[in-house]
Amino acid sequence: MTVPGAVATDAITVAQLTNEAKAVLEGAFPKLWVKGEVSGLKIYPSGHWYFTLKDATSQIQCTVWKNSTFRIPAKPTEGMQVVALGQLGVWAAKGQMQFTVTAIEAEGEGLWKKQFDETRAALERAGLLDPARKRRLPRFPRTVAVITSTEGAALQDIKSVLRRRNPGVHIVVIPAVVQGEGAPESLGAALARLDRWVRGEAEWAGPAPEAPDVLIIGRGGGSREDLWAFNHELVARAIAACPVPTISAVGHETDVTIADLVADVRAATPSVAAETAVPVLDDVRLLVAKLGGVMADGLQDRIAVGARELQRRAEALSQRARRVVERRRARADQVVARLVQRAPQLIERRRALLRQWAGRIDALSPLAVLGRGFAVARGLDGAALGRRGAFAPGTIFDLLLQDGRVRATADSVHTDAPHLRRDVLK
């Protein structure tokens, strides 16, 4: 039996050759770390990465499949010295050796640091790390939203601390995948749900819970890789845009993530986040009672002050009133005294005036002329008959004289009379 391809009549196909070569290479080389310089990194729409790893004399084609890329925190830059973990094989389509990479570490501080710094710088440029953006947490939240994994210990810690401090607080958990592939997207989706909920844009099956006053987002401790989703720019931006104040709680005290930098408050652990989020119910009750006391005391003091003020004013008022009355009485006494003094003089002046007026009235009286020898004719009805027209032949009238009366009868009426001599025109 000959080996396939040993003779021309037994030639193998190219595919057979490359597949055979692949099997041999994969069998001969375990997964191993290779160091070199990154060159020509290309990311295809499919999500796979392709680049060349090279040194002074050699190069090897490298591939990172999409489902491995999430383990690599940052895209290596051109010329970067890295160590890549991968499997040597054959790329059949090109007939090339290929190194399938599943992890990359930069030398020195590493790719994690690089990505962290890059994201941080991008957020800083966008103004999202400005301390002035930090919102004050509500002092007395009624509903706390929690974005974390439903499987982690963090959720249990948060729930039990919230319950212990304030059994009346409502908790709404928005589940998210917090590590591994798709974690940033899952956290982003949870934040988007919170946003729709708070803005009232969500449609609910059943009654909608009361909108949250504050958000706790985080997870328990883990490796740098486990916590990495909280360094993702997508997550950071969603936290920054969160419509309610945010508390981040990622890992332990020493782990600081980008999410921590963006959140309004960073809590060292999930338990601390819960403590920060709500006050102890009994403390709040005490505060309310104290405020009631301050109010009552304040009012009582105010009333006492008012009463003293009132008394003082009443006293001042009565003193003033007494003074006013005394002054008036003195003035009245003066006026009376002056009147009494001047009374005879005044009475005499009035009398003189009276006499003067009486004289004048006398002179004007028609009866006064009788005394001077004139007579007045008066009808039987008592009306003075001063003109010719009042008389007709036979009119009976009285003629009043200064010492009596003559009843007379008109004989005839004439227009001429001695005292009207000038009246010849008639």
Place this chain on the structure above:
Amino acid sequence: MTFEQTLARLEEIAAALDRDDLPLEQALTLFEEGIVRLREATAALSDAEGKVKTLLEQAGGVFEAKE
């Protein structure tokens, strides 16, 4: 008014009543309001048990708060 606003108002009223220069008439009005707010705040601090719910998004984007 949220509990937070109620409490803030209560603190404002208490601070105002603590001053001596407030006209008595105004002090009485504030005190009356304070009593109402105090009742509201106390009622909000009842022993009612808070609920724990999980927010889920069903197919079609409809939200559900499951206990």
